[in-house]
Amino acid sequence: MSTRNYFDIEKRLKALSDPNLQIQTIGIIKEYPMYQVSLGTPAPGKTNILLTAGMHGDELAPIEAILQFLESDLSEIYKNFHILFIPCINPTGYIANTRENSKGDDINRAFESDTVPEANLIKYALQDRTFAAHLDMHEDYDANGTYFYEQHKQSEWLAPSIAQKSKKIGPLNTESDDDTDEEGLIVEGVYKVSLSWGEVGLSPYVFAHHANHVIITETASTSWELDRRVAVHLLAIDEVLKHHHPE
Numbered sequence: 612m613s614t615r616n617y618f619d620i621e622k623r624l625k626a627l628s629d630p631n632l633q634i635q636t637i638g639i640i641k642e643y644p645m646y647q648v649s650l651g652t653p654a655p656g657k658t659n660i661l662l663t664a665g666m667h668g669d670e671l672a673p674i675e676a677i678l679q680f681l682e683s684d685l686s687e688i689y690k691n692f693h694i695l696f697i698p699c700i701n702p703t704g705y706i707a708n709t710r711e712n713s714k715g716d717d718i719n720r721a722f723e724s725d726t727v728p729e730a731n732l733i734k735y736a737l738q739d740r741t742f743a744a745h746l747d748m749h750e751d752y753d754a755n756g757t758y759f760y761e762q763h764k765q766s767e768w769l770a771p772s773i774a775q776k777s778k779k780i781g782p783l784n785t786e787s788d789d790d791t792d793e794e795g796l797i798v799e800g801v802y803k804v805s806l807s808w809g810e811v812g813l814s815p816y817v818f819a820h821h822a823n824h825v826i827i828t829e830t831a832s833t834s835w836e837l838d839r840r841v842a843v844h845l846l847a848i849d850e851v852l853k854h855h856h857p858e
């Protein structure tokens with residue numbers, strides 16, 4: 612089993628030079644800080660967006676996508692958006708290259724309890740905050756292509772058009788998954804974030820308490836090379852921002 616160095620992420624966060632980015636520690640997991648990065652602050656005329664990655668430590672592309680996005684020119688985006696990034700929710704899982712944290716907990720099944728520190732830190736960081744949209748980025752070892760989940764209040768489905776655009780990067784997933792039963796299917800490659808899931812996962816938790824629109828991206832972590840997976844997540848970020856652009 613490969614292991615990774617968390618310092619690789621910290622080094623890139625600390626090297627960010629955009630003066631509108633503020634890096635803070637949400638809390639410490641073992642000796643590893645969980646970071647949040649804010650682009651600007653909430654302000655009239657700006658749309659609040661939440662971007663999260665690294666919930667599962669063996670899903671590398673979402674973390675890389677957030678880092679590349681943060682390293683890009685954000686000056687135009689800053690004018691219109693306040694974005695809260697949580698680039699690596701699960702530092703101990705990232706280091707060990709495991710889905711779960713070092714205690715064996717799947718953080719994305721822990722948002723209805725208060726027993727998993729990473730989930731508690733996220734809840735604390737999000738309290739009293741609202742977002743026009745939340746994008747939670749993941750990968751799937753069994754998938755052979757990209758797929759998405761989405762849920763919203765009072766807007767149109769967005770993920771179907773992202774799915775169509777993502778076909779330029781690579782095909783949509785065709786592997787069936789027992790977890791994504793047919794009644795949740797919106798169109799090829801897009802499923803609903805089901806209310807039947809409760810609030811155990813971050814995306815339904817945020818949808819219940821902090822955002823009117825949630826999307827989950829899933830890329831094929833074993834069958835696609837990293838660059839193409841990152842490109843899908845960056846496309847999703849771009850499309851979410853375009854969709855929620857103020858005015």
Ligand SMILES: [Zn+2]
Binds near residue numbers: 667748750
């Ligand atoms: Zn995941």
